[in-house]
Amino acid sequence: MDREQFRTAAHSAIDDIVNYFDTVPERRVLPAVDPGYLRPLIPENPPAEGEAWAQIQEDVDSKIKPGLTHWQSPNFMAYYPASVTYPSLLGEMYSAAFTAPAFNWLCSPACTELETIVMDWVARALALPECFLSTSENRGGGVIQNSASDAIATMMVAARERRVRELVLAEGLQEDTMEYEERKMDLQPRLVAIASDQTHSSAAKGALIAGTRFRSVTTGLENNMEMTASHLREVLEQCDRDRLTPYHLTMTFGTTNTCSVDRFAEIKAVLQEKPAWQRIWVHVDAAYAGASLVADEWQYITKDFTEGVDSFNMNMHKWLLVNFDASVLFVRNRLDLTNALDITPTYLRNPYSDMGTVIDYRNWSISLGRRFRALKIWFVMRSYGLNGMKAHIRKTIELGNVFADLVRGRSDLFEIVTKPGFCLTVFRIKDPQASRLSEGAIEKDGVADSITKKVYELINSRGEIFITSTVIDGVYVIRVVSANPMAEEKYVRNAFEIIVRTTDEVLQGK
Numbered sequence: 001m002d003r004e005q006f007r008t009a010a011h012s013a014i015d016d017i018v019n020y021f022d023t024v025p026e027r028r029v030l031p032a033v034d035p036g037y038l039r040p041l042i043p044e045n046p047p048a049e050g051e052a053w054a055q056i057q058e059d060v061d062s063k064i065k066p067g068l069t070h071w072q073s074p075n076f077m078a079y080y081p082a083s084v085t086y087p088s089l090l091g092e093m094y095s096a097a098f099t100a101p102a103f104n105w106l107c108s109p110a111c112t113e114l115e116t117i118v119m120d121w122v123a124r125a126l127a128l129p130e131c132f133l134s135t136s137e138n139r140g141g142g143v144i145q146n147s148a149s150d151a152i153a154t155m156m157v158a159a160r161e162r163r164v165r166e167l168v169l170a171e172g173l174q175e176d177t178m179e180y181e182e183r184k185m186d187l188q189p190r191l192v193a194i195a196s197d198q199t200h201s202s203a204a205k206g207a208l209i210a211g212t213r214f215r216s217v218t219t220g221l222e223n224n225m226e227m228t229a230s231h232l233r234e235v236l237e238q239c240d241r242d243r244l245t246p247y248h249l250t251m252t253f254g255t256t257n258t259c260s261v262d263r264f265a266e267i268k269a270v271l272q273e274k275p276a277w278q279r280i281w282v283h284v285d286a287a288y289a290g291a292s293l294v295a296d297e298w299q300y301i302t303k304d305f306t307e308g309v310d311s312f313n314m315n316m317h318k319w320l321l322v323n324f325d326a327s328v329l330f331v332r333n334r335l336d337l338t339n340a341l342d343i344t345p346t347y348l349r350n351p352y353s354d355m356g357t358v359i360d361y362r363n364w365s366i367s368l369g370r371r372f373r374a375l376k377i378w379f380v381m382r383s384y385g386l387n388g389m390k391a392h393i394r395k396t397i398e399l400g401n402v403f404a405d406l407v408r409g410r411s412d413l414f415e416i417v418t419k420p421g422f423c424l425t426v427f428r429i430k431d432p433q434a435s436r437l438s439e440g441a442i443e444k445d446g447v448a449d450s451i452t453k454k455v456y457e458l459i460n461s462r463g464e465i466f467i468t469s470t471v472i473d474g475v476y477v478i479r480v481v482s483a484n485p486m487a488e489e490k491y492v493r494n495a496f497e498i499i500v501r502t503t504d505e506v507l508q509g510k
């Protein structure tokens with residue numbers, strides 16, 4: 001493809017993309033294809049000669065689009081959203097054009113420097129405490145990771161290294177000796193990462209990657225699935241009895257199942273009860289709900305992060321208008337990261353890195369090469385402005401309230417199971433035969449579970465809207481979240497009508 005062919009192809013692709021966004025609300029949100037649908041449509045071998053763009057683009061239309069789940073559709077109300085916006089797409093285009101795996105500052109100074117500046121913008125936009133800014137005295141700062149899972153695993157490795165080093169040095173051993181290495185390897189398997197049973201599975205995976213143990217703190221419907229001080233204390237005390245060393249704790253702001261918020265203040269108070277617990281690395285996973293912090297009315301939450309929190313992550317690519325991947329991670333002390341991850345062979349050395357005055361982001365993450373993702377975040381923040389971002393968050397939170405009110409309004413059919421919030425409503429279908437129609441306390445009810453499951457499966461099989469289900473504290477529930485950039489009230493109302501209609505159908509045994 002030469003420059004003129006590229007120009008024509010790119011215009012055509014952009015027209016097609018704009019048309020895709022214009023028509024996506026009319027498309028069936030879930031594709032009507034069976035597993036393996038694509039293989040018979042694509043030749044077994046790549047073409048020997050190059051093909052014309054028109055032919056390739058035609059295949060996107062006829063072969064790829066029919067197999068897409070349309071995450072951008074306003075009828076997509078499953079999981080959490082994965083946003084994309086026009087300025088973000090432009091950022092991707094430029095990033096690809098400049099392709100520069102900027103692992104060291106020298107590899108492309110603009111990539112590194114824009115990332116540092118934009119991460120400070122994001123920290124300020126979210127009202128994170130000063131300690132997470134790159135300009136802070138405590139040497140904090142932000143870095144863009146591939147995903148929240150990467151961010152969490154990276155933090156666990158940094159936390160492990162910090163804790164083990166403290167323990168071994170406290171025994172009087174010298175670093176870089178055989179004794180030090182032996183002791184470090186003895187202690188590592190006794191370390192425990194802790195998180196609630198509602199924490200995203202990436203915490204358990206992170207512990208696995210870090211080569212440590214993992215223990216979960218029980219939550220329950222009586223506490224709205226939030227991690228509480230007393231349940232955390234039980235796990236910490238059990239670790240003490242088992243002679244295990246807790247080294248990392250994940251507190252979640254917006255859990256995956258129900259968007260519950262762990263009780264930050266009381267959890268931090270528990271960690272003050274024993275010197276060893278004070279040494280635990282505290283991480284806040286705000287992958288989804290963290291986006292709400294751009295709106296002033298939620299920023300009071302970050303006061304809890306001023307003291308006693310070592311790191312914080314959120315995915316702009318969920319609810320904050322930047323497309324995947326844009327997972328931002330902030331640390332209080334960048335040396336904790338670089339001490340753990342800086343391995344510098346001769347071929348990576350250069351005078352700027354040696355001077356120690358520049359940031360080399362390869363030492364802040366697991367991968368060496370990195371994409372120029374700051375560009376799309378910069379484009380989105382400038383195109384929307386802070387007010388545009390706040391407006392998106394407020395509008396979609398309001399849509400969530402509309403949906404929750406609709407569900408409340410049909411208490412003959414539905415029961416809200418956890419506190420609705422941040423656009424998410426978690427509910428189940430009531431068992432019409434039950435003698436009590438519970439007010440407040442949610443009771444385990446096998447019939448309600450199976451009706452809810454039937455309704456959920458029927459709705460998704462029809463593909464008009466896409467919703468997800470889960471099980472919390474033994475109760476089968478449906479989750480509805482409408483928060484992508486195309487979300488609108490008419491779609492939320494339509495989804496509710498579909499749910500009511502399908503529930504009636506199931507209850508009448510049709």
Ligand code: PLP
Pocket residue numbers: 080146147148149150200202252254255256285286287288315327
């Ligand atoms: N943390 C929370 C609270 C999540 O909801 C999710 C995904 O939905 C993750 C972490 C993992 O995100 P990622 O796909 O970026 O690894």
